[in-house]
Amino acid sequence: MNRPKIVILGAGYGGIMTAVRLQKDLKVDEADVVLVNKHNYHYQTTWLHENAAGTLHHDKTRIPIADCISKSKTTFVQDTVVKVVPDEKRVILANGELTYDYLVVGLGFESETFGIKGLKEHAFSISSINAARMIREHIEYQFAVYNNEKERRDERLTLIVGGAGFTGIEFVGELANRVPQLCKEYDIPREKVRIINVEAAPTALPGFDPELVEYAMNLLESKGVEFKIGTMIKECTPEGIVVEKDEKVEEIKASTVVWAAGVRGSDIVDESGFETMRGRVKVRKDMRDPNRDEVFIVGDCALIINEETNRPYPPTAQIAIQQASTVSHNLTSLIRGKQELETFTPDLKGTVASLGEGEAIGVIFGNKKIFGRTASMMKKVIDNRYLMMLGGIPMVLKKGKLKMF
């Protein structure tokens, strides 16, 4: 019974895929694998904006962990990670603790508010299933209240999204599709509703090809989205936001503000004595912590520099999933006594941003730009491919996006 014990913290993209890969890579009895997660489900962070807008039910986004892992190969512990004590190879949980021989840290992201006043208190963040369904209900409740007040308060129908990056744009796209449904449900004229997307950078979708950006903005504007580009959010209050552009300060009243402009790694990683930058560990090429040979970091908590651009790779699902393969491969090697570990190299297959049902933009095969229904279909192919890796055809059939056209 002297098998090494691998503990995986977090069942996000990186954590769950590490567990799934280990089930294939390791032989029976080579190691004990324990997966720890706060909830008994895994969820697709990249779909949460649809749950938050109310265009997709969250049960489609989450997957029972029991459906992903095999009980006989992986032990699942439902608990909240409080802290890691790497010097003692110990993990403190809310309701107990665990020791490990090897640790995989996949504790995900938190919202990064860059110190903007009031954002933490008054803005929502699309960070979990719980948060997403609260945002959905919050928005719906504002619409439901509107016609009940003697003095109509139009700010109830103003939806502000902070950030026109990937997540911000995708969320705005879903909102633009959702709002007409809400107007019908609550007898509200569409023109009373404002969807405002605020971005501090000089362009929406910074980093994307200008042609794609233009396509996205034109499409979303045609659905009634207002863009405020090159505009800083100075403060978020219970009444709305204060923005500044060209030294002009403006207050925008809104009952709903969703912050979708920045993520950082996990507080827990920060507080556990790892060397971090905003919750991220700059890992070695083999995905290990620079100072600890038995600790791997995966997903949003891992920082890897793209040597071509000298900037960090973005914290995407695609990269987390690929890292999981490397982590599983290297863990297997270590357990088998091999010291030569694989180097992680991201294989960027493309990026597709959805703009609401049936519409998207993106780049595939390195430089091919795609638009509209083609891009939307490609997005679904990517999503279904992940489900295939995670749980095979049954999972694609259960949770996949199968309405292709």
Next chain:
Amino acid sequence: MNRPKIVILGAGYGGIMTAVRLQKDLKVDEADVVLVNKHNYHYQTTWLHENAAGTLHHDKTRIPIADCISKSKTTFVQDTVVKVVPDEKRVILANGELTYDYLVVGLGFESETFGIKGLKEHAFSISSINAARMIREHIEYQFAVYNNEKERRDERLTLIVGGAGFTGIEFVGELANRVPQLCKEYDIPREKVRIINVEAAPTALPGFDPELVEYAMNLLESKGVEFKIGTMIKECTPEGIVVEKDEKVEEIKASTVVWAAGVRGSDIVDESGFETMRGRVKVRKDMRDPNRDEVFIVGDCALIINEETNRPYPPTAQIAIQQASTVSHNLTSLIRGKQELETFTPDLKGTVASLGEGEAIGVIFGNKKIFGRTASMMKKVIDNRYLMMLGGIPMVLKKGKLKMF
């Protein structure tokens, strides 16, 4: 063009059925009929508790006025009645005014809070489509927020219904069916949720046979409803309610308080110089205002004393619908120059209170007690019968409760 002009105020049960009956009773060109209503839809007040609980969509409860009346026979004006000036045979609307030769007042009910402190400000009332869907969303939002707070506040999951009369009991029955769905949707253990029904009288369903009351209470208790009978609500606060029983005062924290314990007639009737008692006019036997030969009152604003019991008849849909026939008949007589008018006599066919899907209690044929699925089916038959009178078979098919068993 010297046709008499009949103006009907309100498209509730009494108003809309008066319009529908007049379309049959009057010959073409005998009169101009104008129906005024705040919304472009009629709704079934007796179903609103289902919309408020979230067990039935409000679009099933409301019916476009255009589907009930014939444009060539009745003119529909969508506007809000501000005041009637009976001395001048004039009605002031929010956006205009109307004159009449004959007036039918069917302005419905308002919530009666009996001066209980804070009820008007902090409790909901199931009084309209707008209010019902707001209650539904308010409750759902509390469930959605619950798991997002670091310190769980169980009062978010406490639902208080003031009044265990007909409406209170029916609403509690729907809530008992809805809560397990909400628990599933938001990952909340059922035992965290409380449904508390508070009644000042010494029994639930005062006026009902004790055997029926016992059946109803047992059934609802088995679904987790807590009754506080013989308990006065002393105050409603933003945090919940303060109750008193046997001189013991208790505070119950709750994010949702719905007041379902009393109705009165319309404020507008009070303020228009009619002789009223709590918004109701004690009408003559022919349904006319005691002082004005050209004004009929129908529905919740009409007060009729049951001579057998010397108490007013309750303001029910059944009675309002029957009154509409009398009003239409008498209007037709007046227009044709007949001075002998029909006397209104209620024909009480029975009372059935629903206790959630598939369950009900009631009395039919004067004294036959019915329970369970039989009573539930009878309730649906009554509901469908009304739709049949209102719009024939097409309306029964569109809006009826057709799942009988």
